[in-house]
Structure formats: structure tokens, C-alpha cells
Amino acid sequence: MTVSSAWDNYARRTPASSQVPPTFSWTNHPGHGPGPELLEAEPGARVLELGCGKGDRLAALAALGLHAVGVDISAVQLAAAAARWGAMVEFNQADALHFLNHTTGTYDAVYSVYGAHWFTDPRVLLPAIRARLRPGGVLVLAHLPPGEGFEGHSPTGSPIKSELVLRWEGEAHQWASLLTDHGFLAPSAFTIHPPRGATTERTAVLRSWA
Template identity: 75%
Template sequence: MEVGRGAAVLELGCGKGDRLAALAALGVRPVGVDISAVQVAAAATRWGSTVEVHQADALHFLSHTSDYYDAVYSAFGAHWFTDPDVLLPAIRERLRPGGTLVLAHLPPGDRIEPDEPTVVRSTLAMVLRWEGEAHQWASLLRHHGFVAPSACAILPPHGARTERTVVLRSRVPARPPRTAQGTTTPAT
């Protein structure tokens, strides 16, 4: 699904809402959710009514909204701090057929065994995070019914002391097409 003008896009863990504001400028209808009252207040001060930001835990928000989204994303946001076996099904519920999910985070470094079958819980500097290499996230996404997961790494500028950013993109299956008899054929 292409996310163009008028698309409804949800950011989980939106912080001060900078990405949402950029999307608003492109004609997208951006909605953000962040658990931190401080971040939500900062988003309101910085962007006013340009962006719609809710103060809530991402999982709680997804479980209580009746809205559907064309795309959901989390950039170093809630997916990093929430059990993905609980969060991914909740995201799936609120994505329109064919809708896109994008997750961005730092790689796990040497804390994670690359032959682990899936994303695992780890603690770094007292912060609980769910971490994995791109292939581990991809396998978890498939397990929860997302299709066509793909990953890319964005490298920091030469000499920078930051790590690469891993970006995963996936989508929920499109609704199966109707046949002439009014029945449906299975999604791939």
C-alpha cells in the first residue's frame, strides 16, 4: 500500500512529534501516542493542532481505539519497550488490509545470539528492551501474520560514534479479491 495524501498514519512512541509534523506537511493525517506526559506536552507546545497526540501506553491505545490506519510505525519507540508477542497482534488489528508497519531501532550489538530464533528481552542500563537482528524481527513478524518483511540498515556518517539504524518494513495481507460467485480466494 502506498501511503499518500489523506492516509491515516499512527506513530507508537512519538516523543515530541517531529516525524508526525513532517508527515502532516505531506498531507498525511498523522496521529501519535506516547506514554510520557512530558513528551506529549512538548509535542503540543511545538506543533499545536498540526498533529494529534494522545498520552497513553501504545498497547492500551491500540486496544481501545476503533480507528484503522493505513500505516503504523515506531522509530525507537514503543515497539522497543513492549513485548512484541502482545504488541504485534494489537497493531495488526488496527491496520487496514494491505496496511504497512515500519519499525526502526538500533541493532542489538553482541548482547543477542544471532542464531536465536526470535527477538528476545534484554536489559541495558536498567531499560528493558526487546531486541533482535533484522532476520529475528522478520521471523517474528511472519509468525504474527505480517507478510513480505524486508529490512535495511542506515549507516551513520563516516566517523560518527553512533550505530547503524535497522529499519524493518512489513504489511498485513490485502483483503482477498472477490470472485464472480461472491466467494473469496485465499490471501497469499
């Protein structure tokens, strides 16, 4: 099994959202919590999602007039994404780090929601992101707080961390240090709690500027 086939397996087990049009959220609850305003992106802005999965968040941004670009390592995820949103979103099948290192475009905002940033060494990924963000552009990263709810997210189906797909976990202050170490400015962090009655986990959100 390769990393991409592990994520293909994950993609087959996670159904596409039935929401049309999709509603943006930093959590797994559409429309819950803060929305795309965290990206500070006006219509026409270029926005990149790392590990975009089935592309619902990008479709929501495209509907707001943003130039939405996604990258994901899984062909299965992107086939589903392109089938629904291919007319309005630019999708790229690649490892996020490889994409960042081989594209010439720059972005007004880059984000990842439980996405590629969580599964790539941040000491390598953060400089690659910064190189593609315009000065003043925003980076938003969302993921589970450390130690919470891995089982539902394991791409291999294993209830424990697989050796094939590693997840980079850290407390907010550790992510903030990593961000400043790599030249990002004014990192801030907050937690989104699940909607009332939902049993799912919290979402940690980090925000910083190039």
C-alpha cells in the first residue's frame, strides 16, 4: 500500500456531503462556527486548499466569487470532487508539498481543514506554503486538538496511528512557535466546540500571516 492508496481507501469510506450548495465550515458540521471570513479573501482572490478531499469547501468559496484551487493526493477524492465541482474549482492531484514546490502561482490565502498540513512534516511544509503566499496573505489550519478522536480519521482503517500515514500533532503554542520559526506573523489560535447535542470532537484553528 502507498500513501495515496491509503487515502483512496479512506475516500471510499467517506461519503460525499449531500449539501448543495455546500456551506463552508472549519469543522465537520457545515455552517457551524466561523466561516470563510477568516481567509480575508475578496471576490477574485486566489485561495488554495491543501488536502481538499471532495472539494465542498472550495465549491462554497467559488460560489462567493473566489478563484478556488485544491490539491489532494487521492485520485478517488478528486474524482468525486471533480464530478461535482469541476466546473467551478481547479483540482490538482498531487502531494501537497510537491504541488507547492512545483507551482509558480501565488495565493492570497492558503488553508487546510483536517487536510494535508496534518499529515506532512510542518518543518518542510510551512516554508513551502510561505513561498506561495503573497506578503500579507493568510494561512488557516484546522485540525483536532492533540490526542482527540484519531480512530475516525485513520486513512488505513486502523484504530491506531499507521506507520504509513503519520499525523503531526501539537498544542496551539507549539504550532504558533513553528509558524513564527518559519517567518509567519502574529499566529493566533482558538477552539470551535461542536454544535449542541453533537458528540463529535472539537476543532483547533490556527491563523497566521505571511
